[in-house]
Amino acid sequence: MTTRTIELPPAKRPPAPGLRRPSHVVADSVTMLNRNLLHMIRYPGLSVFTIVGPVVILLLIVFVFGGTLGAGLPGVDPAGGRAAYLAYVMAGILVITLAGTAGGTATTVSMDMTEGITARFRTMAISRAAVLAGHVLGNTIQGIIAVALVLGVGVAIGFRPTASPVEWVAAAGMVALIAYAISWLGVAMGIQAKSVEVASNMPLVLTLLPLLGSGFVPTDSMPAGLAWFAQYQPFTAFIETIRGLLLGTPLGVNPVLAVGWCLVIVLIGYVWSAANYDRKSVRS
Known part of the structure; x- marks a missing residue:
């Protein structure tokens, strides 16, 4: 009596998070974006502070100091x-x-890292790039909305x-x-920070740079x-580009410099985030 060996096809394993297909990465990114937008709606405190702070600064310097500081400004009036x-x-x-807006992003990213949510994502078939992209895209949308609202206040006054x-x-x-x-x-700072408190303070340096420009x-x-x-x-370069586009002041090479600086900052932020993501999420 002879026996036959039946060969079964190899079991299909789900792809590792880092090996997801491009279509899956896009779908994962949309899912993580929706999560961050819902988080923004349910916890509006950070978003409100992002808008209220610049509006208070605008009203203060325009109505308290504007009459004096506006004398002799070039290229405006x-x-x-x-x-x-x-x-x-x-x-x-x-x-x-x-x-x-970087402060809110760093805070929410740090909360995910310290509360173990990111470590939980690592156990799922979710692309690492999608987790980071969800935070980035969510904050980008928040920033655009905040700018539109602050600009509306400026037009009103x-x-x-x-x-x-x-x-x-x-x-x-x-x-x-x-x-x-x-x-x-903001994402990179949130991953790097050892606590939520540190994460909320690290991006403050970014809000000081326009003052030193x-x-x-x-x-x-x-x-x-x-x-x-x-x-x-x-x-x-960012300020002069926006000012020139809105008011018609000379642009010069500022748009080129602004785009170049944005690309450099994106590269730094991505490399910094990716380098620390796996290491920090394993610990959390």
């Missing part, structure tokens, strides 16, 4: 005054709004942009790109060393 300073400072306020439809589209694209770049830094005063009015730093740091 020769008559000077509060309206001139509002026109000049609006771009800096919008960039501060974008920088402020007298800001009058002169942009053409094409310039409005370009300005919106610039805002989205800056928000995307800053989001990657051309956001509130021209860079050539600063001392020589500080003026050099202010002129060549990335937030000055």
